[in-house]
Amino acid sequence: MSVPVVLFTSDLRLHDHPPLRAALSGADEVLPLFVRDLAIERTGFAVPNRAAFLADCLAGLDAGLRERGGRLVVRTGDVVEEVCRAVTEAGSDEVHLSAAPSAYGHRREQRLHDALERQGCRLFVHDGVAHAVAPGEVTPASSDHFAVFTPYFRRWSQCALRAPSPAPREVRVPEGIGSEALPDRAKVAGTSPGLARGGEQEGRARLAAWLRDGVEAYEERHDDLAGDATSRLSPHLHFGTLSPVECVQRARRRGGAGADAFVRQLAWRDFHHQVLAARPQAATADYRDRHDRWRGAAARDDIDAWKEGRTGYPIVDAAMRQLAHEGWMHNRGRLLAASFLAKSLYVDWRVGARHFMDLLVDGDVANNQLNWQWVAGTGTDTRPNRVLNPLRQAHRYDPEGAYVRRWVPELRDVEGASVHEPWKLPGLERAGVDYPEPIVGLPEALERFQRARSNV
Template sequence: MTVSVVLFTADLRLHDHPPLRAATGSADHVVPLFVRDRAIEAAGFAVPNRRAFLADCLRDLDAGLRERGGRLVVRGGAVVAQVCRLAREAGAAEVHMAAGPSGYAQERERRLREELAAQGGRLVVHDAVTCVVPPGAVTPAGSDHFAVFTPYFRQWSAQALRTPVPAPRRVSVPDGLGSERLPDRAGVPGTSPGLAAGGESEGRKRLAAWLRRGVEAYEERHDDLAGDATSRLSAHLHFGTLSPVEVAHRARRHAGAGAEAFVRQLAWRDFHQQVLAARPATAAADYRTRHDDWRGADAEPDVAAWREGRTGYPVIDAAMRQLAHEGWLHNRARLLTASFLTKTLYVDWRTGARHFLDLLVDGDIANNQLNWQWVAGTGTDTRPNRVLNPLAQARRYDPDGAYVRRWVPELRDLAAPAVHRPWTSPSGPPRGYPPPIADLSTALTRFRVGRGLT
């Protein structure tokens, strides 16, 4: 009887799962394995919101496997050691897993391949599991990756996507393999009060509802802060409870401007993955340094006000409070808060990226870090010195102030436009709401001087 191991990482699903499909098609028994990676925990990435969402995902994955006669095996420790140990216990000749874009994922694959080979086993790595188009599948002449999105998107759009594979009807797991208990969301302290539920079942319901009711209006409404007209699928894509390939196929079947704009966002996700795969150091280092002289200790009070949603700029404060409450943030709000920190307050992008990773349930190294760099001007943005004015952005994307009033209750009695400029209210700003921590004109000058633009 042949046995294969399927190592689940950022692909916690049964539908359109090429590693699982390959394993069940070639072996008599399959061991679905998830390893609680101690290295990720030690690096500070196992934060409450993602731990709670992960617990939902693992429980849902186990339930789906049990419906098919199997179960999920959970182990804790160093990934390579635990996989090799389980392969020996089960007598498995092959381990199947999805490719990952980060430097850590690449090193994990290298070490796992070597260790398995040393004990007579084989690692099979599958592409296009956590992305639509794998890193390196499209490249410009003379380079190993695209540094500009538009030409990347043209080639990305021309790629023939693989056909999604169905979930297995049956998964036969060998007897006698020990497993840790599945984690429970209830056992995770410190989560955001409005944190969404995780798991493949939840993700598929959300996708179906989005394609049925939301995607057609996405092009015209995706920047509407108060309208909540985005898919909210990012956490499910991050944890892999939804297949990005399947999502792209299903969205394209809808056609129209909304579906095209939505698929473009999937391309942006892949774009950042291919940058990170080619340049792993960009997880912590500037992709294109601007030799910024970022503020130091003098910025600490401003950074604290930014984190707490008390900058005196209502649209920024609303966004930061939404982030704290939900562990999620509208993309336009991410851009505004990142620009405010890096360009208005002139604080190192890594400070903001770390705070986002501490809270975001969809916290993803490729997209979080490289989006922060894009906004800060140290990444792939072709207009690195643009500054988003929070007042102008608020007028455009929250014209009647509904988003601000939802998240900043101190201002709920103010009408637009005063809700975005409470210091202009005839009665003055409401008691308890702070004055602006920075003058926009002065801050712009500071940024331009710091970047050597004047």
């Protein structure tokens, strides 16, 4: 009997895994395969934080398979060549994998299809593994994708989701198929000190705790920077250690305003993926061209200050320092930091998106790039010229300054909301505080942005 190959990509779990389930339905043995794709590493996407989290995920996947009598086979190289080699070694006549929304994912699927067809092997691409609602499943009458979230969400909410499947009880893998050693998180240099642990077991435990103790207050507290009241599930969704379908179904069963708000955020994730699937060039090009003439070399010092968390605006700097320390940032912090760079400093959103991708453990091309474009006004935002005032945002979402004091320790002795405007402190209170003056005045920044947009 043929041994199907299951190619794991960004779906590193055993629960609710349609490709694995399909492969097991007609075979006694399967070959679970993960390829460390050199093409991805050459793009610079395999940065330390994601490489370390990936190592955790692969270790967890291998452990789960071994508990069921199997193991994970790991190879390094060109993904098509390595899959074809595994097919030959196992005597396979079918390969299963999850659909991907990115241009690279589509090219990979086409290359695999062509190469496997020459070997007499069929490729099965499964939708709805990395999304609750797959890209292209819902479309407006006049286009291939929704460009505005609200009508998309109405249609998305009406979709019937499949029932999540349990993890298989047994996974038998043929003997004699060689594998490289699993990557080791401890050997990855340059990771953020506070980087979270990865893996399906960790993700499922976090989801259970979130639905039990956190989601009820999510509607009221999701923007509370100091309260840290978000799920922190985004890295697990990115690497696929959690099923989006299962997250939606379990949140809906939990019910309530908080669960509804959480489900809405999962829909935003699907929304961005369906935009990128239809417009893959949006990963690097403006979705809606505003003809911006972004600041170039003259902004170099401002860009460095932004990256280092030394802009002189404590709420922005706190967010950037959280990113550096954890490889993750609160969503409200992401909006503030992005708006400050793209609009207050008038720097090309791609500069910020690249820096985020260099550090974010949940660095997802669709969500990162399209959220940056939303903030920059070149994406799907229906108010492209909105500017988030960091001081107003700070007083609203960190009213007592606890988030700032946590991440900007040189201001830890400044009490209350005064921490958001340290330049206003009396001289004696400012003495000995090693914190910079604001790199730009907000009225000046707003005028520069408005003038730039009005002149295009």
